[in-house]
Amino acid sequence: MKYGKQLRDEVERSFPEWRAEFISYKRLKIQLKLIDPGKSARKRPRFSIENLLDAGRFDVGFTRLLNKELDKVNRFFIDKEEDYVIRLKELQNRESNLECSTEMLNLQKEILDFHKEMVLLLQYTFLNSTGFIKIVKKHNKRAGVSVQLSFMPRVLEQPFFSTDLLYNLMTECKAMLHRLFLDDEP
Template sequence: MKFGKSLRNEIAKALSAWENEFISYKELKKQLNLIAQQAAGERIGFITLLDSELEKVNKFFIEKEEEYIIRGKELKERVANLESIGDRTQVKLDILEFHREMVLLLQYSVLNFAGLLKIVKKHNKKTGISISLAFMPMVLQQPFFITDLICKLLKECEVMLNQLFL
């Protein structure tokens, strides 16, 4: 199965609300095909689109991280101030949903990285000009690729759930 179709299938399954936040692999591929057919000036258009897609992915990822930090703090407060069994059950469900959303954000990160890697490899193959050495090390330093904070929040969720199930 082609990566673009695979990406669309993954999005449709679990991340449909985020569909427009992924890299536009199809648009990047179209721009890449223009490079192969026309002059080198189209290469600048591809690089510009690639940079803007990277910026879009980072912006979305950072917004979600900030949202999750706030939600994590709110959930900790709710756990600390539990009053009844009903509250306890609802907090467990809310923590599980929060955990699920963060796992989806990790999948978002992986899918976008894979898409960027594939489109850069396609560029190298079609044009004979390697942009991997310049582009990929920069990608590895982007916020969407550095998932330490999300992993920390996931562990905090697991600690809260352990407290509630004891």
């Protein structure tokens, strides 16, 4: 199965409400097809400033769209992470102020739902990261020059590519659940 179809199917199945926040892989492929492979692509392109400048004329639209998509994915991820930090603090406050077992059951359910949403965000980062890597490789093959040198380091440095904070939030959720499920009374 082609990656674009796989991505579309996964988004529709798992993330319908986040659909607009994913990499527009299809639009990038369409933009990529506008690059003339005859002029810039060779079996083994020689790296030179002339080749790089020549290829640049063909793929300005692609690069612009690629950067726009990266910013979109990054912005969504940062917003979600910020929301999750706030939400975790609220759940922790509720945990420390529990008064009855009904509240505990409700809190346990909310924490489980919250953890599930964070797992979805991890999957979101994986799918988008894979999409960016694949489309840059397709570009390199078609254009015959490597934007990977300039673009990949930028991708790897983006917040959506670094999930350390998200893993920390998930670990804290697990610790809260452990405390709540082990305690019979608040």
